[in-house]
Structure formats: structure tokens, C-alpha cells
Amino acid sequence: MKIVVLIKQVPDTAEERTLVSATGWLDREAADNLVDEINERALEVALRVKDADKSTEIVVLSMGPEEVTKGIRKALSMGADSGIHVLDGGLAGSDAARTAAVLAAALRSTNADVIVAGNESTDGRGGVVPAMIAEHLGLPLVGGLNAVELGNGKVSGERSGDSGSLQVTAQLPAVITMTERSAEARFPNFKGILTAKRKPVTTLSLSDLNVAATPAHSVILTHSEKPAREAGRKIEDDGTAATQLAGYLIENRLV
Amino acid sequence: MANILTLIELTHAGAVAASAKGLLAAAATLGTPIAVVASENELSPEVAGQLGLAGAAVIYQGIGAQAGSVLTGPAVEALEAAVAAYDPAAVLVANSVDGREVAARLSVRVGGATLNDAVSVRLDGGRIVSGHSIFGGAYDVESAVEGGLPIITVRQGAIDGVANEGGGAVELVTAALRGTVPGAQVAAVNDAPATSSRPELRTAKTVVSGGRGLGSKENFVLVEQLADALGAAIGASRAAVDAGYVDQHAQVGQTGVSVSPQLYIALGISGAIQHRAGMQTAKTIVAINKDGDSPIFDVADFGIVGDVFKVVPQLIEALAARNN
Numbered sequence: 001m002k003i004v005v006l007i008k009q010v011p012d013t014a015e016e017r018t019l020v021s022a023t024g025w026l027d028r029e030a031a032d033n034l035v036d037e038i039n040e041r042a043l044e045v046a047l048r049v050k051d052a053d054k055s056t057e058i059v060v061l062s063m064g065p066e067e068v069t070k071g072i073r074k075a076l077s078m079g080a081d082s083g084i085h086v087l088d089g090g091l092a093g094s095d096a097a098r099t100a101a102v103l104a105a106a107l108r109s110t111n112a113d114v115i116v117a118g119n120e121s122t123d124g125r126g127g128v129v130p131a132m133i134a135e136h137l138g139l140p141l142v143g144g145l146n147a148v149e150l151g152n153g154k155v156s157g158e159r160s161g162d163s164g165s166l167q168v169t170a171q172l173p174a175v176i177t178m179t180e181r182s183a184e185a186r187f188p189n190f191k192g193i194l195t196a197k198r199k200p201v202t203t204l205s206l207s208d209l210n211v212a213a214t215p216a217h218s219v220i221l222t223h224s225e226k227p228a229r230e231a232g233r234k235i236e237d238d239g240t241a242a243t244q245l246a247g248y249l250i251e252n253r254l255v
Numbered sequence: 256m257a258n259i260l261t262l263i264e265l266t267h268a269g270a271v272a273a274s275a276k277g278l279l280a281a282a283a284t285l286g287t288p289i290a291v292v293a294s295e296n297e298l299s300p301e302v303a304g305q306l307g308l309a310g311a312a313v314i315y316q317g318i319g320a321q322a323g324s325v326l327t328g329p330a331v332e333a334l335e336a337a338v339a340a341y342d343p344a345a346v347l348v349a350n351s352v353d354g355r356e357v358a359a360r361l362s363v364r365v366g367g368a369t370l371n372d373a374v375s376v377r378l379d380g381g382r383i384v385s386g387h388s389i390f391g392g393a394y395d396v397e398s399a400v401e402g403g404l405p406i407i408t409v410r411q412g413a414i415d416g417v418a419n420e421g422g423g424a425v426e427l428v429t430a431a432l433r434g435t436v437p438g439a440q441v442a443a444v445n446d447a448p449a450t451s452s453r454p455e456l457r458t459a460k461t462v463v464s465g466g467r468g469l470g471s472k473e474n475f476v477l478v479e480q481l482a483d484a485l486g487a488a489i490g491a492s493r494a495a496v497d498a499g500y501v502d503q504h505a506q507v508g509q510t511g512v513s514v515s516p517q518l519y520i521a522l523g524i525s526g527a528i529q530h531r532a533g534m535q536t537a538k539t540i541v542a543i544n545k546d547g548d549s550p551i552f553d554v555a556d557f558g559i560v561g562d563v564f565k566v567v568p569q570l571i572e573a574l575a576a577r578n579n
Contacts, residue, residue, distance in 0.1 A: 019396075242572075243569070
């Protein structure tokens with residue numbers, strides 16, 4: 001089985017994240033950029049398939065600037081076999097529609113049985129790119145899975161919806177997305193780190209790809225930072241704190 | 256007036272999803288709301304009447320056996336047909352698990368683009384503009400789509416109101432679904448656990464959240480007691496969820512639910528940046544934590560450095576005394 005895992009570099013959620021004031025685009029300089037945790041869980045899904053069947057081939061695919069290579073190398077050190085990096089200055093500021101069209105173009109030649117992604121990135125939180133890719137490729141999407149089984153030409157898993165959970169299944173090839181409730185990712189081991197350096201990473205530019213036209217695109221009209229919240233009253237409990245708090249809540253009509 | 260399509264989700268029991276009212280209300284501010292559903296059977300007069308009362312001028316129902324057994328594909332097909340029939344100025348879809356997958360596929364099919372997780376929509380000289388609150392409310396952003404149809408996923412609970420109170424006259428249009436979208440098969444459905452009597456976390460006016468400071472699943476009952484005393488929803492930090500004190504549905508933060516209640520009370524929560532991203536747009540924040548250096552105090556309007564197991568029971572008592 002050939003599995004392609006989509007990974008995205010995002011600013012560390014443990015740091016303040018900012019927008020570039022001129023464009024409203026994500027400021028990549030402001031915080032450390034890491035492989036999104038949800039993508040590492042997606043990779044873990046693929047690695048567990050490979051643990052059970054060594055003939056499994058895992059490719060990681062990412063689009064983004066030069067430093068995305070670091071994220072791809074990390075995925076290789078965790079156990080992926082090779083990487084594809086779509087790198088092209090013309091892609092800066094791409095919206096979801098363009099990103100999905102480019103990734104779909106890069107995926108076409110991979111002949112993947114399964115494309116695994118996170119259900120939403122921690123930066124944009126749009127959660128639309130995998131479904132757009134599925135539509136471009138004419139594949140079923142088995143999205144929002146907490147748990148998954150892959151094999152025998154099909155995928156099945158548990159999906160949480162707004163009114164309960166569903167058991168869903170599709171024939172391969174398919175696109176699947178994993179939630180934060182799915183398997184926790186492993187750490188790269190020493191051997192993984194050493195072998196990652198020798199694994200192949202292909203770099204593709206836009207001219208290497210036959211990207212479908214995306215006539216419409218989303219644009220940012222305005223953006224503004226909200227002033228940070230200020231700390232209010234802070235007291236040490238001397239036995240009266242609860243009474244003081246009750247008074248505060250009543251006074252401010254909060255109860 | 257321009258037509259605005261709204262995707263009305265139905266629960267597997269055939270009831271209208273909670274997101275429908277907000278979508279129709281938002282659509283009514285932009286044009287003529289048209290409700291689009293994909294369903295196994297024709298809608299009952301009760302459901303149609305409900306959508307009319309919520310503001311739908313037209314109900315476009317795509318009927319097909321696969322609507323009961325194929326994930327999201329039938330909704331994409333129904334919307335695609337409705338786009339062709341009504342030439343809408345926008346499509347509004349709930350930012351739900353199903354909704355955003357439908358919006359995404361539709362955008363590729365009709366050559367549109369998505370605006371994701373909108374908290375507001377408005378007309379700006381003929382153009383439809385959506386408002387977004389990103390990085391946990393740290394930034395406000397306005398967006399629009401150029402060169403094609405805007406397909407907007409609307410954050411649930413962000414827009415409420417009733418589009419057309421007292422209305423209900425509605426035109427019903429029926430189309431057959433043919434199954435043109437590849438979709439996963441639904442093999443089984445498990446209902447969500449019986450709805451609790453507590454308010455829904457996403458839209459609650461008051462939220463009481465517990466963190467690792469509660470120490471155990473048994474101790475988490477303290478959060479429930481205060482929530483019940485205040486008629487509040489229950490939230491939790493990721494640490495409390497990971498420790499198994501409470502179900503993941505209660506997780507507030509970067510990767511959980513974002514809440515903007517009138518009052519947010521954080522018990523035993525240190526306030527990692529990822530948690531603050533999910534609650535810092537609350538109007539008033541109260542924090543009780545033993546560790547006075549906890550970052551939660553940086554955003555709290557009222558902070559108590561103290562033991563939750565002492566302060567909270569006293570608080571419940573003080574509030575009960577006032578009610579008597």
C-alpha cells in the first residue's frame with residue numbers, strides 16, 4: 001500500500017502568533033515553525049500500517065517556503081520513506097482553493113492508495129483543503145476520523161459528528177482526515193534521525209505541475225489586532241475570597 | 256434581491272440541526288434565503304414549516320436514497336443543483352464537521368472559493384464580506400471572494416436571531432439526487448449521549464471550566480457543582496481532558512471549542528496560551544488557582560490565588576444564600 005501524508009508547517013501554538021501588517025498573511029518569522037501536531041498524528045496512522053506491513057510505502061507531501069524541508073526531514077526521521085516539497089515563490093499567500101489545486105496536482109502522479117491529512121491545521125483552522133483535494137481527484141473523503149482501519153482495499157473508521165458518531169467506510173483510493181483524538185505520534189529515534197538524511201526529497205515547482213485553474217480566490221480586506229486583555233483584581237484567599245467573588249458577580253449582574 | 260443558499264443539515268433522525276436558524280438569519284441580511292437540504296425522504300410539513308418560520312423563502316429538497324447512507328456527497332449534489340437553478344450571490348454552510356467538507360467540495364465543483372469560520376457576514380456595496388476572529392480572537396479579519404461564488408462556513412452560535420418572525424409561507428421545490436459525488440458509506444450511527452440539562456458549551460452564557468488542578472476525575476464533580484449552581488456549561492482544559500477527568504467534547508482552547516460567554520470561570524487551570532486562545536474573548540473571566548504565577552491571572556478580571564476545594568464550596572454557599 002502506498003500512503004501519502006500531507007504535512008503543513010505552522011507557527012508554534014505555544015507562542016504568540018501574528019499577521020504581517022502589510023498583507024494580513026501569517027507572519028512566519030514571529031514564532032517557531034513546526035510540523036502541525038495534527039499532521040504528526042496523521043503520519044502516525046500511516047506508520048502503524050507500515051509497522052504491520054513493511055511493504056507499505058509512506059510519502060510525505062508539503063507545500064511552502066524553503067524551511068518546510070525541516071518538517072519533511074522530521075517526518076522522514078519518524079519513519080516516512082520519501083518526501084515531496086512543492087516550492088515556488090508564486091505560491092506565497094495562496095488561499096485554500098489554490099493550495100488544494102496545487103496539492104491535488106502533485107498527488108496525481110503519486111498513485112497513492114490513501115492520502116492522509118489532519119482534519120484542520122492549527123493556524124487557519126479552515127478544515128477544507130483535504131475535501132477540496134478529494135474533489136479534484138474524484139475520490140471519496142473519509143473525514144474527521146478518531147480511529148481508523150486501513151487494509152483489504154478499504155478504509156473504515158469512527159467519525160464524530162455534531163449529533164453523534166458514525167462508523168464510515170470507503171473503497172480505496174480515498175482521502176482520509178484524522179482528528180486530535182486519533183493516535184498520538186511517536187518520537188523519532190536515533191536510527192530514524194540518521195537514516196532520514198539519506199532518504200530522497202523531491203522538489204517540485206509550479207512548472208512541474210499541471211495545476212487546475214482556480215478562477216475564484218479569497219482576499220483579505222482588513223485585519224486588526226485586538227488589544228491584549230489586561231489583568232484585573234487579584235486577591236489571595238484569606239477565607240473571604242469566595243464572599244468577595246460572590247459580591248463581584250452579583251454587582252456585575254453575572255449571576 | 257440576490258438569492259442566498261443555505262445548507263440545512265438534518266440529524267439522522269430527520270430533525271433540523273441547531274445551526275439552521277443562524278444560517279437563515281445571516282442569509283436574510285444578504286438577500287433572499289433559500290434552504291437547501293439533501294434527504295432520503297420528502298421533508299415533513301412540520302420540518303418545512305419550521306424552516307419557513309426561520310426565514311426560508313424557498314426550500315430546495317434533493318431527494319435520494321443515498322442521502323441516508325452516503326456521507327456529505329448528497330448535500331454537495333443538492334447544493335450544486337441549487338446553485339445552477341438560483342444563481343446565488345453566496346452559499347452559507349455551518350462550520351460543522353459535515354458542513355465544511357460539503358463547502359470545500361462544492362467550491363471546487365462550481366469554481367468558487369471558501370471563506371472559513373465566519374463570525375459575521377455583511378453586504379458592502381453589493382459585495383459580500385465575512386468577518387473572522389482568528390488566533391483565538393487575537394485578530395479580527397474581513398475577507399471576500401473575488402472571481403467566483405463565495406461559499407461561507409459560518410461559526411456555529413456566532414450569528415443568531417430569527418430571519419422572518421411570524422413568516423412561514425414557503426415554496427417547496429423537489430429535485431432527484433443521482434449520486435454524482437463520491438462519498439464514504441455510513442455503516443452505522445451512534446447517537447450522541449443523551450443531551451444533558453446543562454446548556455451547550457459553544458453558546459452558553461456562562462461556562463465553568465476545570466483543569467489539571469482538580470487532581471482527579473472524582474474531584475471534577477466540583478466543576479459540575481458550580482456549573483449547576485450557575486446554570487452554566489462545563490468546559491475543561493486540554494490537560495484535564497488528557498488526564499481523563501472529562502470527555503473531550505468539553506475541551507476549550509486552540510484545538511477544542513472556542514467560547515465567548517458573558518462569564519468564564521476557570522478552576523485549577525494554569526492558562527497555557529492554547530487554552531487562552533479558546534476563552535479570552537469571554538466578557539468577564541474569573542480564575543481560581545493555587546499558583547499565583549499562573550498565566551491565567553494575566554487575563555482574569557477577578558483572580559483568586561487559593562485552593563479551589565475551599566473557595567468553590569464557599570462560593571456555591573454564598574450564591575445559594577443570596578438566592579434565599
